[in-house]
Amino acid sequence: MxxxxxxxxxxxxxxxxxxxxxxxxxxxxxxxxxxxxxxxxxxxxxxxxxxxxxxxxxxxxxxxxxxxxxxxxxxxxxxxxxxxxxxxxxxxxxxxxxxxxxxxxxxxxxxxxxxxxxxxxxxxxxxxxxxxxEQPEKIAFIMNTSATTGKFKSVPITEKMVYAQVKASKEILGSFFDDNWLIATPLFHVSGLSILMRSLYNGTAVSILSKFDEDKILKAVETEEINMMSLVPTMLSRLIERLEKHRLRVILLGGAFIPRALIDAALKKELPIYKTYGMTETFSQSATLNLSHHHDKLDAVGRALPTVQITLKNVNKDGIGEIMIDSPMVMRGYLLKPPLSGPFETGDIGFIDADGFLYVLNRRNDIIISGGENIYPKEIENLVYELPEIEECVVIPRADEKWGQVPVLYYSCKDSVITDSTILSYLKGKLAKFKLPRQIIYCQTLPKNASGKIIRKVLK
Structure with a gap:
């Protein structure tokens, strides 16, 4: 390399x-x-x-x-x-x-x-x-998974994986001489490191911040110093009201659940949002969606990148199954563990529409089974995010003697407050009764890791 x-x-x-x-x-x-x-x-x-x-x-x-x-x-x-x-x-x-x-x-x-x-x-x-x-199978990097739901795993990333990722990403995002990526996510996470390696491969610039800083980012955007950035949804939600003058051509958005309300606000401002789906085990991007080109696919995470094959297994009668990914950028085993073969089991549940767009419904382990019915937390969270007072929210299961599990909602607010009864009233009529949260809990802030993902295991 x-x-x-x-x-x-x-x-x-x-x-x-x-x-x-x-x-x-x-x-x-x-x-x-x-x-x-x-x-x-x-x-x-x-x-x-x-x-x-x-x-x-x-x-x-x-x-x-x-x-x-x-x-x-x-x-x-x-x-x-x-x-x-x-x-x-x-x-x-x-x-x-x-x-x-x-x-x-x-x-x-x-x-x-x-x-x-x-x-x-x-x-x-x-x-x-x-x-x-060149040594395609040589390990270049080892990155630990974020462990939001359990123990970390160490992912070896080979030179071949890096090359496959940066080449495929360039085909989707393009590359221009004056590109300048902002790196505001940690380099010890795949979202930050992949930007550095993409820019190195393309021969373009990066502007690195030691940590997320709204004022510094907005200044870099307003002075047209940068034209590309990668954010998690919590970062964009803190920036979006102040994002005005810019020469941005790409805002790569992923790493966590993206509320529909945030997507709508970004489209209203005509921001160049590219939703992305990937993970440490695939060295970042596996599917990407340019929102401005697909207004009818806003809930999708995109089509597979070149060289990436996304399939489903254990598909139910509704076409929903477990998401599998295979490509040259997929790792072939965790560090010092037995090798893996075949497509990588992401642990996510979703479906693929007739046009080849992938929709991610939830983590398999996050699905709540209540009285034999599947409840997808993202469905509830998406509705809660429609309330203007909500800053962040997450739905997790709670054990219940009668139903097995029931949903519990945790949330934080922006400047204004909202009552639990107001939230519940808003959800009634939009959700089946068995999907309604049995408990609603206010938090000043929700626990998150360094990449901005809510740590569900802390709340369980």
Whole structure:
């Protein structure tokens, strides 16, 4: 994977990451790779613990040049959680941003951790060129699933998976010389890392924020610095009222359930929304929908990307089944676990219409079975989101002696408040009686992980 070296030769002065050029990043990462070559020479799998930054990106490319497998560590994890992930992955050591020194010094590492400095300037020393042969089956990255419903799983991402993803994504989203992706989601999540790798493959720029910041994003949009960004629904809902002047050509929206009310608001503002469906195990995008081209398919998540096959198994009489994905970008087994073959079982339930558009109804494990009837939480959540006072909501099952399970609604509000009885009155007549929430619970905020997904297991 020599894309950085190639672009540094083709367009050395073209901006790549923030104000750093392709030449700068190639030069700095080679300098760092040479510095780390000896201490890491007998160690294949290296952890990386950092917030989004230019220095983190340079470290990623330095480790790739050394042929290492990079395990991304979530900066929000506790010491015990980090210890568990490091032990499970059999890591030798960790490259860490200096602000996490107090945590990494207590981790069970075979050799001392390496620390990143804040990269204020690019080293100007002569650097050794690193050239690695293409190894399609070699593990480049290891990413842990978000574990919103259970224990994390470590997903090995090969060079072949990365190449398949960026190539297919380019066919759907296109690529132009002056493209500039905003990265506001963490690089330790697939949504952030996939943008970096797409931009590297396309030879285009990225603007990286250390974390989601409404004012910084809006300023970047208004000054026309960026024209592409990837957001989760909670991010867009916080930005949408203030999004006015822009040159945006793509807003990739996914990572969690997208309320219909948010979609309608985005269309009203003529925002270039592309709904996307994918997961860590497929290295991001598997299906994408350009909303402006398909006003009659707003509830779909799109058609499969090139080289992706989406099928259903265990299909019921209504055409609803378990969603399966197969493609060159699908992993073939979790780290240090037995290999998997055939299409990947996503754990999602949905259907495919006559035009080939995929509709995702719910996670299989989130479906509520009440008195033998299936209740899809998203159906209830979508209606609740129609109420203007609602900020966020989630429906989960509660055990019930008579019915087996019944739905329970948790919600948070925007500036104005709403009563439980008002919510219930709104749902009556729109839902069958057995689908109505048996309990409605107000929360100031709902628990979410670093990528913005609501953590259902905390509420169960």
């Amino acid at each position: 020599n894309w950085l070296k190639n672009w540094a030769q083709i367009s050395p002065q073209k901006k790549f990451i923030n104000d750093a050029t392709f030449f700068d990043v190639d030069h700095a990462s080679s300098f760092l790779a040479k510095k780390w070559e000896h201490p890491l020479q007998n160690h294949t799998r290296i952890g990386l613990l950092s917030e989004n930054s230019l220095a983190m990106c340079v470290a990623i490319f330095a480790l790739l040049k050394l042929g290492k497998e990079i395990l991304f560590l979530n900066t929000h994890l506790s010491l015990s959680e980090l210890t568990e992930q490091i032990s499970d992955a059999q890591l030798s050591t960790v490259v860490s941003a200096s602000q996490f020194e107090h945590r990494v010094t207590h981790l069970p590492l075979k050799i001392p951790p390496l620390f990143l400095s804040v990269l204020t300037e690019i080293p100007k020393l002569h650097h050794e060129s690193f050239f690695l042969p």
